[in-house]
Amino acid sequence: MTEVGSARRRKEDARLITGRTQWTDNIQLPGMLYVAYLRSPMAHARIVRVDTGPARREPGVVAAFSGRDFAQEQGSLPCAWPVSEDVVIPDHPPMAVHEVRYVGEAVACVVATDRYKAADALAAIEIEYEELPAVLDMAEALTDTAPKVHEAGNRAFTWRFGNGDIDAAFRDAPVVVDRTYVQQRLIPSAMEPRAVVAATDGDAFTLYSATQIPHILRVMLALTTGIPEHRLRVIAPDVGGGFGSKLQVTAEEVLALLLARRLGRPVKWTESRSEGNMTVHHGRDQLQRISVAAERDGRLRGIKVDLLADMGAYLMLVTPGIPLLGAFMYNGIYKMDAYDFGCTGVFTTKMPTDAYRGAGRPEATYALERVMDELAAEVGLDPLELRRRNWIRHEEFPYTTIANLTYDSGNYEAATERATTLFGYDKLRAEQADRRERRDPVQLGIGVSTYTEMCGLAPSRVLGSLSYGAGGWEHASVRMLPTGKVEVVTGSSPHGQGHVTAWSQIVADALGVPFEDVSVMHGDTAVSPRGMDTYGSRSLAVGGVAVLQACDKVKEKARQVAAHLLEASPEDLEFAEGSFRVRGTGAGRSIQEIALAVFAAHDLPDGFEPALDADATFDPENFSYPHGTHLCAIEVDTETGQSRIRSYVAVDDVGKVVNPLIVEGQVHGGLAQGIAQALFEEAVYDADGNLLTTTMADYLMPTAADLPDFVTDRTETPATSNPLGVKGVGEAGTIASTPAVVNAIVDALRPHGVHDVRMPCTPERIWRTLAGVRGGAA
């Protein structure tokens, strides 16, 4: 093992940073037409009349359609996660036909010879709405008198889970802390906006899309449009980020196929950033009530959670499942006797929510780690000491939690020890005490987050038991070419993660070939026939393992040939540095020589098929459970409310590391995204249901200039649930950092009587919170 663990520079980057990439929007096909969508300016309205005729008379316009023109064939956008018996899955036409239910919902489109003409002609479409009441607040939406988003009402589903005697845990509990937290709505901001191209050649269709899920998309589009699966090829070319937002089957993808079919010409649609802010599915948006019962010494008795989760106007691909991905995580790394979880999904007249980096787990971790700090304050313990008293000790693994997951491995003591040392915990606490003593207008807060997450999604049987519509396996093919080079086909679909590099490292070690001799193909259903795609920190822990297993099969085939050529028995061969050698004699054959011999097929074992390739599909028995300890020090200016992160230490345990550079990059990006939720980002709708944050001037995404230098380190406790010992790192930073930051802000202000600041913790909100507890007028 020499490649795995080395900080290889990414094979992908030379292309990416020199602009030699092929984004979906770069794709040009002969005769291509361009689509622009007319979108609802109202949160909720009946469509009284649409006339696209005037638009058809505009220059360059080839066609214009409203939802009615596709009513018979557009079907309903799929929801693949019917979470409960009572779930209501409303009809979701890609283009609205009778009613619009959020601002930005497509109502008509123009197809023209260039994108400018298409955009200009939208203004000519005549449309009349009859306004209906907007439904914006979840609690109000559930009242009997609330206007309805859908006929069946505003309750999308209810879902309960529990273990242990929760009533006993709370009955006579010496300490109970009961809090409500707001998980604000977020807008995923991938660098590449969504884009889609559809082309047809008679009855065969090719769809290019900036998607995370070409394989799932193909199945879903075939089912939705009626185009037979074997006549539909889906290609995810270079894809510039997703963070869950491209784990979706979108209206624009379905309509691209329908328009290509109707017009017999290729069509392209690329969203603008403002269009994307309105119509990329949003993330989070939950109201979380969490209660903990504890002993006076801080030991946990039980936790109760009650969620309202905003679905938005429709259930999209996995909308209702997102809060439930958190259902098994509200106990975190802690031991307790009882746990109770309930969630109600609520329809509102807003953009639907769905997966966003972490998907359910950041929300759970936030509420838990926030309330642990509140409990620490209540019982008078240092927040780290409270956690020590409750966490699973390293010698207790594997450990079955109160949420019925079995954590295979972990070492919370080691990660915490390392983090506190790097952070200078005691010294910062001393400085904090000094500033409090001096009544310094700039106070110092220290925030703790000891998180874990379930990732590597996931065991197919478990997903099935949760009513998820698909499995969680992953597929890989590995083939040795006659010259000894290696081609890998992966069912995972990278969009920035660095699969090509990481897979090359795994293959180089497994087959003893140079890193440079491996190429990796992905993202095209004609090239990669089977796959479950990329989300949920699953690529390495599932797809990477499939690559390893395919390599093992190739190696075993090569061993048969080597034994034949060396006239030895396969068991007498040892494999090292790319060669099979007969133990004790030194005679050997390199794997490249064997590849050529297999190609020539002149002298192979009887019955051996002349191909040195193999397929493997890996379906893990368990999730993987990265964990870590994050510590954040924040200075809060109590006069202006401005906060500044002074230092941030992240010690993560993501198991075995294939490429430390890639892990580092994932941690940095994840921290930025989690800190963004804590301090900067929020999708804001006004009282009429208009999205106010449609540009980057209003939706404040931080850049490197707004973030501190991160101190990162790792402990390495291998996962036992897969042969690579890896756990996944795509979401860890996002999950851990949000509570670390808000805990630090509240910690800074606790002597002022502050117990919470709603996210994002803007300067104004901090100032108002302080003004409120001072009792003064703001």
Place this chain on the structure above:
Amino acid sequence: MIPAAFDYVRPESLAEACEALADAGEDAKVLAGGQSLLPLLRLRLSFPSTLVDVGRLTELHDIRDGGDHVFIGAGATHYDVVRSPLVNAACPLVALAAATVADPAVRHRGTFGGALAHADPAGDLPAVAVALDCVFTARSANGEREIPAAEFFVDYLEPALAPDEILTGIRVPKLGPGWGYHYEKFHRTAQSWAIVGVAAAVRRSNGVVEEARIGLTNMGPTPLRARGVEDALRGAGIHPAAPDDGGADPIRDACGEAAAGSSPPSDLHAQPDYRRHLARALTHRAVRAAARA
């Protein structure tokens, strides 16, 4: 970017540009660095019939010494201004504020005159211009005229320029020796607009403030001059008294009325009462920093 259709002309000289602008009529717009105008076009918030592109007119790029003032050509980029030894030596407040405009990419493309002609009260430069009593020069086919800063900012995004006038430059008076400067910008991310900003110039002598000039960013539809604070600061001791001596802090006291007469906007980033509070706190910080600079 998919703006609405427009005509585009790129004149070869300022004189030609004035002609082109006059010919194009009321709905034409002048394009320089494009850092304010292009976002408006992209969002279809502005529908000019014609863009007259003056971006390549080198005669607008000059930064030169005018004796009692520095003349900054309207087409100089923010980066040119920030890097100019002349500006840094003779009117450093301008350089300090220009260095905080947006981000490096914008500062390299965006022009000093363009940002002022855009007349956005949230921009960093207008408050400086009113604090320093800059003079704007504008040219049309009918000739040149001068507009004092106090009259230049008419309303939100509305400068005192006729539709056929092009801003050609800004005269920044040299204040002379004894002055200290500071621009205090309060914003949520490095690239975002100022929630509130304060431009302060302070002349000190023998431990007291002799004279002060204070401009406020984003406290109303136009940049404001905090004249009340300027008056109250005259003669104020720079160093607060020790707590044992009663802790009197004349500068803080003088800044208490910084928000007087303002009408700050309400938006996603701040409500008016918070902006008023910030104006007081930040004016105090800006004046104190300028007094110590």
